[in-house]
Amino acid sequence: MNRVRLVRIIGTYGVLIALAALVLFGFLRYDRFLSFYNVMTLLRYNSMFALVALGMCFVIMTGGIDLSVGSVAALGSVASALASPYGIVPGLAAGIGAGLVAGLINAILVTRANLMPFIATLATMQAASGSALLLAGNQTVSVSYESGFTAIGQGNLWTFPIPAAIAVVAYLLGSLVLNYTGTGRAVLAVGGGEDASRLMGLRTDRVKFLVYVASGGLAGLAGVILASQFGAGQPIEGVGWELFAIAAVVVGGTLLTGGSGSVVTTLAGVLLLGILFNVLNFENGMGWISLSAYWQSVIRGLFLLVVVLLQARLTQRRLGAL
Amino acid sequence: MTELPRSYADRDVVARSFDLLGFLSRYGTVIALVLLVAFNLAFTRNFATMQTLNVNLTQVCTIVIVAVGMTLVIATGGIDLSVGSLMAISGALAPMIFMGKILPIGNIYLGVAAAMLVSVLVAGLLGLFNGWLVARFRIQPIVATLVLFIAGRGIAQVMTNGNLQTFRVPEFQWIGLARPLDIPAQVIIMAVIVAAAAWALKKTLFGRCILAVGGNEKASELAGIAVSKIKIAVYGISGLCAGLAGLIVIAINSSSDANLVGLGMELDAIAAVAVGGTLLSGGKATIIGSLLGALTIQLVRYTLLANGVPDAAALIVKAGIIALAVWLQQQHRG
Numbered sequence: 059m060n061r062v063r064l065v066r067i068i069g070t071y072g073v074l075i076a077l078a079a080l081v082l083f084g085f086l087r088y089d090r091f092l093s094f095y096n097v098m099t100l101l102r103y104n105s106m107f108a109l110v111a112l113g114m115c116f117v118i119m120t121g122g123i124d125l126s127v128g129s130v131a132a133l134g135s136v137a138s139a140l141a142s143p144y145g146i147v148p149g150l151a152a153g154i155g156a157g158l159v160a161g162l163i164n165a166i167l168v169t170r171a172n173l174m175p176f177i178a179t180l181a182t183m184q185a186a187s188g189s190a191l192l193l194a195g196n197q198t199v200s201v202s203y204e205s206g207f208t209a210i211g212q213g214n215l216w217t218f219p220i221p222a223a224i225a226v227v228a229y230l231l232g233s234l235v236l237n238y239t240g241t242g243r244a245v246l247a248v249g250g251g252e253d254a255s256r257l258m259g260l261r262t263d264r265v266k267f268l269v270y271v272a273s274g275g276l277a278g279l280a281g282v283i284l285a286s287q288f289g290a291g292q293p294i295e296g297v298g299w300e301l302f303a304i305a306a307v308v309v310g311g312t313l314l315t316g317g318s319g320s321v322v323t324t325l326a327g328v329l330l331l332g333i334l335f336n337v338l339n340f341e342n343g344m345g346w347i348s349l350s351a352y353w354q355s356v357i358r359g360l361f362l363l364v365v366v367l368l369q370a371r372l373t374q375r376r377l378g379a380l
Numbered sequence: 381m382t383e384l385p386r387s388y389a390d391r392d393v394v395a396r397s398f399d400l401l402g403f404l405s406r407y408g409t410v411i412a413l414v415l416l417v418a419f420n421l422a423f424t425r426n427f428a429t430m431q432t433l434n435v436n437l438t439q440v441c442t443i444v445i446v447a448v449g450m451t452l453v454i455a456t457g458g459i460d461l462s463v464g465s466l467m468a469i470s471g472a473l474a475p476m477i478f479m480g481k482i483l484p485i486g487n488i489y490l491g492v493a494a495a496m497l498v499s500v501l502v503a504g505l506l507g508l509f510n511g512w513l514v515a516r517f518r519i520q521p522i523v524a525t526l527v528l529f530i531a532g533r534g535i536a537q538v539m540t541n542g543n544l545q546t547f548r549v550p551e552f553q554w555i556g557l558a559r560p561l562d563i564p565a566q567v568i569i570m571a572v573i574v575a576a577a578a579w580a581l582k583k584t585l586f587g588r589c590i591l592a593v594g595g596n597e598k599a600s601e602l603a604g605i606a607v608s609k610i611k612i613a614v615y616g617i618s619g620l621c622a623g624l625a626g627l628i629v630i631a632i633n634s635s636s637d638a639n640l641v642g643l644g645m646e647l648d649a650i651a652a653v654a655v656g657g658t659l660l661s662g663g664k665a666t667i668i669g670s671l672l673g674a675l676t677i678q679l680v681r682y683t684l685l686a687n688g689v690p691d692a693a694a695l696i697v698k699a700g701i702i703a704l705a706v707w708l709q710q711q712h713r714g
Contacts, residue, residue: 188695352537359531370517
């Protein structure tokens with residue numbers, strides 16, 4: 059319990075401190091870093107990743123993993139683009155619906171067929187990718203600009219980007235569910251010890267079922283935003299999203315073994331990885347160095363390495379002391 | 381063709397005899413492979429030709445080579461997500477060396493030899509780095525190899541500035557294009573690697589240690605096995621295999637694109653290992669199984685494509701087969 063609590067504290071404050079430091083660095087170094095335009099663009103673009111990472115966070119807290127989120131988002135983007143001529147609601151429903159179906163398949167494979175989450179969601183990843191290509195006829199599907207569908211990704215609520223608002227609401231709900239509902243506590247209990255949770259009378263299969271369905275639905279919603287923001291359903295987009303989401307969750311201090319985690323720090327993890335890229339762009343703009351966009355993955359990888367090594371050292375030292 | 385594997389799961393069959401399920405879980409991959417071949421002999425035109433065999437084998441051999449390393453990693457209870465990125469690094473590095481972009485090397489044979497050695501060794505070293513993270517810091521293998529999965533492709537892209545490198549160097553490209561005795565060179569390489577790894581896993585102390593570590597790490601440690609060294613070694617081997625596969629891919633393509641070489645390979649290799657019957661939790665592994673797993677997945681795809689099913693639909697069928705194969709194996713265990 060001590061170890062879990064310690065990691066949680068480090069996870070919470072570590073990532074928040076790092077985020078604050080990075081923002082401060084950007085603010086002091088670049089003129090327009092905290093400009094309204096830059097911040098809003100950053101939030102708008104990263105909202106898709108935030109939604110996917112939220113679902114991943116819940117799945118990981120139960121001790122599972124969901125590799126299918128990227129291709130499910132691609133499937134969601136195609137489905138919503140196809141439905142976009144009928145308006146905003148059908149577009150949303152189609153994308154989220156496609157995501158929920160994929161999540162349902164994951165849930166059934168994991169809880170009923172007892173497949174390892176890694177393999178079950180790997181299979182769904184391929185199937186979702188195939189379905190997206192079939193639905194789209196192997197090409198991008200442009201969305202309807204007349205029906206108002208593009209407002210989901212491109213519009214503003216007063217001055218706040220709508221996709222970012224969606225992400226904020228989703229994180230608020232996620233945080234409430236995790237901290238204040240029985241289901242949320244059960245998620246952590248299942249991840250902490252599945253057998254013990256079952257013996258205590260928790261319906262572990264139901265909890266696991268729910269998180270995979272939710273992860274699928276959130277990935278579908280991310281797909282809707284993808285289609286709406288870029289004006290097209292993109293069947294081959296989403297490659298590597300799952301690993302980005304896992305990285306964000308890990309950077310946010312959630313243990314991959316399950317049983318501990320926080321929704322807020324996951325959001326901080328997403329923002330941290332997003333801002334790293336933003337800082338890189340500004341640094342290039344200063345003219346001192348010229349790092350191509352390809353450096354972003356190198357830097358993200360190094361960043362992940364540092365976080366993981368820190369976590370490992372702290373947990374090990376603590377274990378040694380016990 | 382899709383009906384065949386699905387009929388295994390037929391409820392009546394399951395209810396009538398549990399032994400059948402056990403039998404299928406043990407030999408399911410072999411049976412599926414035999415059935416696929418039989419179906420193709422009956423329905424696919426021009427199936428029984430050397431050309432078909434060569435096409436399928438050349439397409440599958442990079443997956444098999446990577447899957448060999450992956451099998452050893454999974455046998456210790458780990459996983460290696462970085463293989464595709466390591467392929468990209470070795471694929472980016474080799475042309476830079478033999479085309480003289482790093483050091484001008486006068487003799488082309490010397491240049492090619494240096495290119496092959498250095499790029500495979502670099503991939504191997506990065507594999508050792510994965511193993512070091514896993515063994516020394518006890519970082520979960522998924523996370524530890526995620527670092528190089530993300531950074532590795534970036535490194536390859538930074539090295540080449542994201543540009544396509546094209547070349548026409550027969551002295552290098554034999555590795556993917558030569559056909560001694562009408563057998564593609566990479567198929568011979570694959571066969572040698574599979575044979576060596578299968579022998580090592582079954583007959584050597586190293587192989588038994590790998591399985592012991594995967595079966596019960598604590599017990600192995602107490603029994604005096606150098607668990608850390610074994611773990612570091614398997615990730616290193618996985619890196620070497622990925623490096624070699626990267627060379628073969630660029631040799632076949634006559635070009636190296638750091639954005640594409642090895643993309644998605646980690647999942648293809650893991651699927652082959654899982655379908656082949658290696659336990660993903662470690663402790664039980666079969667190299668020949670991984671070979672058969674890769675062949676089965678490849679042949680399913682070929683069968684569907686050859687009979688006019690679109691590639692996208694083939695993906696869905698492939699997904700179903702992976703899930704079904706792993707489920708069947710679990711019935712045996714349970």
